[in-house]
Amino acid sequence: MEKYYVEVKAYPTIGILLLGGVSDNSKRIPRHTTAGIAYTGLDDGIYVKTNLYLSNKRSGIINGKEVSHDAPRSPFIVIDKYKEEILQRHPEYSEISFISENKNIISGSSDAGAAAIGECIESIFEYNINIFNFENDLQKISESAGRSLYGGFTINHANGKDSLTDEILSPEAFNDFVIVGCKFSEVRKPSDVIHDNIVNHEKYAERVKNSEIRSKELEKLASNGDIKGIFEMGEKDTNEYHSMLKAVGVQIITDEMQKFIEKLIELKNDFWNAYIVTGGTNVFVAVEKNNMEKIKKVALDFGSEPVYLKVAGKPDVISKNF
Template sequence: MSSTYTASITAPVNIATLKYWGKRDTSLNLPTNSSISVTLDQADLKTTTSAMASADFTKDRLWLNGEEDLQLSQSKRLTQVLSSLKEKRRLREAKDESLEKISSWFVHIVSVNNFPTAAGLASSAAGFAALVVCIAKLFELDDDMTELSKIARQGSGSACRSLFGGFVAWEMGSLADGSDSKAVEVCPLNHWPEMKACVLVACADKKDVSSTSGMQLTVKTSDLFQKRIDEVVPERFEQMKKSIHDKNFALFAELTMKDSNSFHATCLDSYPPIFYMNDTSKKIVKLVHLINAFYNETIVAYTFDAGPNAVLYYLEQNELKLMSFIYAMFKDLNGWETKYSTEELNKFISNYDSLKLQELSLDMEIVKGCTRVILTRVGPGPLTIKESLINEHGFPKN
């Protein structure tokens, strides 16, 4: 086999606190509103991607979670991303004749998620972020993450936000060519490291209506949608950035929950209506408001993407308060033992008893609508790793 170039990257999931929903240009993935997200720790949710370029390869190939995507050539978004990255490499080669002309080579890509794909857990965001950063490293591009975010956006809109850690904004931009629609850092990970998240996976099945088709239906048919993008989100965008800068959790939580409600209201206002939340999701909404009312302060916020899974944001200092409820009600799910010792879990239960929470007539059946819990926190952006998923011949190792 002739010379090869390889690279391996891990990229994170991000969960929006100010939702992106609706496109002004579907081919370029240009949004109708700006958005904000929290990048989650890759110890818990990540995509790992390895890529190899070789003059011996006869076509671009992709393996996702062990299965080859035989429709790769028909995936307009993926081929667009690859061609944009190859063009950037070609321009470098044109300026520096000493560089090997690998922009004309085909690439093999192997990608693995450590969470369910297409189940409302932002798998496409992590996947395209990993792919873009991995190929950029393979091609030895010197573009910064904001510049690369414009390419990641073409693959999956939310992917642009997974190019940064901490707290991230996707500025919608206004130019027709999308050159000002990009991700920027709001605050780094170390600004507010106390931010944690508890994901209650309500359903790991593939969703009925994809985000792409759901967005377009909302844009075409929802009366609420126009007010959301014209008035609600622009004001909220500035307020949420300020709440993060000021580390004002009460305001951050209120804006996060209101925006989740607003987003799902526009889905419900679409015709025919789109239901991403299910009965379990709605019960979790009620539970969060009950918890905040019980403590007479806002200690937890919910948000739901285009799926039924609940993401609960809270600060580390309020963990005992929150988990006295959540662990008592969801202790039968997998995921607790990897994060807490038996002593810590017992402390949650004893606090549940001492607070006499059983007197609140909590819906203890709610756990039956969930499959697992993922406990995580704010985390870093894409990371370079040494281990490769690709063998020396350009195929998946496993």
């Protein structure tokens, strides 16, 4: 371990109102309002762990691979902005480096990676950080980083120019529910393929307009403690989102996933469930705890690899010496 360091765990995310379209490839500010949750395993075993440390040779490693400081979405974009102030206390060092590793993540790892870097910086920064600007900085790494930065259930109000995440519900509000993450493939479309194509749909402007209306509906559901309603809105949004993507030539849902979804719809006659498909080949199924084993059994029948998930909180500082 380096002499001066901070180590943080942050948690990946799942969309509820799904994002399609960012302002540009640099700022990556969402073009419309979205919502989502942070998640981990029931044993807290799903996360990104990041160690930020002072050094005299710049190094950035993600999952064992070196990352260039000028690579697109590089964490150094944010680190370098705050480097000078951090190093003032330790002039014997000239660089800030990091090592980041994903642990058992199904989807949403970039949000967790960005939030982990953010928490590392915020926990050692001596000056006040403008949270509005700071979140926008982190979006340069991952456009929905706010979900992981705040944890729980969040809404990000955005219009392609400005963006700010609101904390809506804590993880404890979801204690009676489990999300079964059903993995169907390791292959996923790059997020930029989604962002670049969905904006060409003839109803994209309508989706942008409706996103703010739907966010208000989600806030009302949250204030009433209607967790089922929140997930049901996620399912409704999933269906619209993937219909639009398919129409512009981006197919995310495979035949196997579609057959599984059809089975989930059939199972609604027996017990409540709601499904969400984000940008990867995973089907996330929300159920009450007493029905999670039923979903797992069906998922196995369809050749999926199910994992039990719960809503997670904010990033945690594991250890620190600064």
